[in-house]
Amino acid sequence: MNPARRVAFDVLRAVDESDAYANLLLPQELRRAGLSSADAALATELTYGTLRRRGTYDAIIEHASGRSVDAIDPPVRDALRLGVHQLLATRVASHAAVNESVELVRRSGAANAAGFANAVLRRIARDNPGDWLQRVADAARSDDERLGLRYAHPVWVIRAFRRALAAEGRADELEELLAADNVSPAVTMTALPGLADIPADAARTPYSPVGFRLGGGDPEPLVRAAGGRVRVQDEGSQLAALALARVRPVRAGERWLDLCAAPGGKTAVLAAEALAGDARVEANELSPARAKLVRTSVAGVPLDVPVSEEDGRVRAGRGVYDRILVDAPCTGLGALRRRPEARWRKTPADVPDLSDLQRGLLTAAVDALAPDGVVAYVTCSPHLAETAAVVADLRRTRDDLVELDARAVLRSVSRGELDLPDQQDGSGRAQLWPHRHGTDAMSITLLQKR
Numbered sequence: 001m002n003p004a005r006r007v008a009f010d011v012l013r014a015v016d017e018s019d020a021y022a023n024l025l026l027p028q029e030l031r032r033a034g035l036s037s038a039d040a041a042l043a044t045e046l047t048y049g050t051l052r053r054r055g056t057y058d059a060i061i062e063h064a065s066g067r068s069v070d071a072i073d074p075p076v077r078d079a080l081r082l083g084v085h086q087l088l089a090t091r092v093a094s095h096a097a098v099n100e101s102v103e104l105v106r107r108s109g110a111a112n113a114a115g116f117a118n119a120v121l122r123r124i125a126r127d128n129p130g131d132w133l134q135r136v137a138d139a140a141r142s143d144d145e146r147l148g149l150r151y152a153h154p155v156w157v158i159r160a161f162r163r164a165l166a167a168e169g170r171a172d173e174l175e176e177l178l179a180a181d182n183v184s185p186a187v188t189m190t191a192l193p194g195l196a197d198i199p200a201d202a203a204r205t206p207y208s209p210v211g212f213r214l215g216g217g218d219p220e221p222l223v224r225a226a227g228g229r230v231r232v233q234d235e236g237s238q239l240a241a242l243a244l245a246r247v248r249p250v251r252a253g254e255r256w257l258d259l260c261a262a263p264g265g266k267t268a269v270l271a272a273e274a275l276a277g278d279a280r281v282e283a284n285e286l287s288p289a290r291a292k293l294v295r296t297s298v299a300g301v302p303l304d305v306p307v308s309e310e311d312g313r314v315r316a317g318r319g320v321y322d323r324i325l326v327d328a329p330c331t332g333l334g335a336l337r338r339r340p341e342a343r344w345r346k347t348p349a350d351v352p353d354l355s356d357l358q359r360g361l362l363t364a365a366v367d368a369l370a371p372d373g374v375v376a377y378v379t380c381s382p383h384l385a386e387t388a389a390v391v392a393d394l395r396r397t398r399d400d401l402v403e404l405d406a407r408a409v410l411r412s413v414s415r416g417e418l419d420l421p422d423q424q425d426g427s428g429r430a431q432l433w434p435h436r437h438g439t440d441a442m443s444i445t446l447l448q449k450r
């Protein structure tokens with residue numbers, strides 16, 4: 001058995017059985033198995049590809065087997081998904097894809113299902129990917145379901161994306177967005193402003209003035225050598241932190257708070273900017289385990305950043321602040337490129353509770369602002385219920401807030417020209433997108449206290 005398939009299968013099982021996150025578990029498993037770089041690349045492709053396209057593969061398995069995937073033993077189902085991915089989306093030879101998947105079924109203790117798995121995969125191997133897609137699409141009940149099968153996204157996510165794009169008059173970009181979610185993003189790095197330099201030979205990021213791209217390879221040695229002053233960070237996250245730090249010149253003695261800080265990527269950028277402007281930064285994170293990550297994250301910045309471990313809805317009111325970042329817990333629908341299983345794990349039922357929490361955090365933050373203070377409300381989701389609606393609800397209930405033009409602020413921060421169309425609700429919100437900007441789909445709103 002090829003070790004790459006074994007590792008991919010083990011990660012698929014952990015994602016299914018214990019809600020593991022593939023992007024965190026896979027690197028550990030690759031190290032543990034000591035795979036060559038070629039096998040590690042294969043294992044990564046198999047794991048990510050299978051998890052991303054799960055919905056489509058399940059529809060194909062149901063068609064070929066005549067059974068609901070819910071009625072198939074979970075280890076057998078994962079071996080089938082892995083097999084279908086190899087048959088329909090890779091250049092792995094059919095016999096190897098079938099035989100090794102059947103072997104995984106045997107080794108997982110389901111030897112009695114080996115014949116079933118063999119028959120289903122042989123059936124799928126007989127036709128090409130286009131025919132299978134057509135066959136399951138023909139059975140779809142709506143255009144959105146067809147899009148969902150084609151691009152492997154749940155229908156509710158497709159609808160949320162369409163509404164968010166339509167809110168800026170760009171609903172016609174939907175398919176580009178769905179396609180972009182199925183491509184692993186290039187690794188982008190931040191050189192903390194004033195503390196590290198962008199390597200002279202590195203390709204700069206098009207928008208963030210503190211970002212660059214690695215040619216390839218493992219970024220860890222570079223991060224370690226720079227004492228944490230160079231770090232992996234999505235370009236959209238860099239821009240979100242800079243939007244708050246550079247919304248206006250920093251006055252010495254300003255007090256800043258990062259209310260939902262872990263793992264602390266944006267805290268580090270804020271701390272570096274605060275250090276240069278002689279401001280102070282505090283951070284907060286509800287989860288004590290995750291608060292440790294924030295402390296590690298700011299360790300490379302020579303500024304004392306106290307990190308509290310409280311519910312942000314209470315914590316914000318313990319001080320008065322000139323700038324507050326509310327990088328709220330959210331569905332994460334803007335980061336589907338990096339979390340391959342996430343699209344199948346979240347449900348529409350998650351949204352109302354998150355919106356309530358987001359409203360609570362944002363309200364506590366604006367209450368804690370000094371006069372003229374600014375809150376950046378940021379989500380890594382473009383879902384309007386988590387972005388525009390949260391801000392609109394808050395603004396309806398109070399008249400002490402002015403919304404700043406976040407798009408103009410981002411343009412002033414950006415190196416290159418940013419395509420940020422007006423929001424049709426007239427708000428100043430900025431929405432970044434994977435297909436348009438190559439970033440996660442971060443939403444950024446800036447509110448100032450009168």
Ligand SMILES: C[S@@+](CC[C@H](N)C(=O)[O-])C[C@H]1O[C@@H](n2cnc3c(N)ncnc32)[C@H](O)[C@@H]1O
Binds near residue numbers: 263264265266310330
């Ligand atoms: C989107 S993440 C923040 C990412 C971070 N700003 C960064 O750039 O690295 C949201 C964080 O909020 C935390 N969180 C969830 N509920 C919270 C609450 N009620 N108060 C404070 N933090 C909370 C989560 O544990 C999570 O670490």
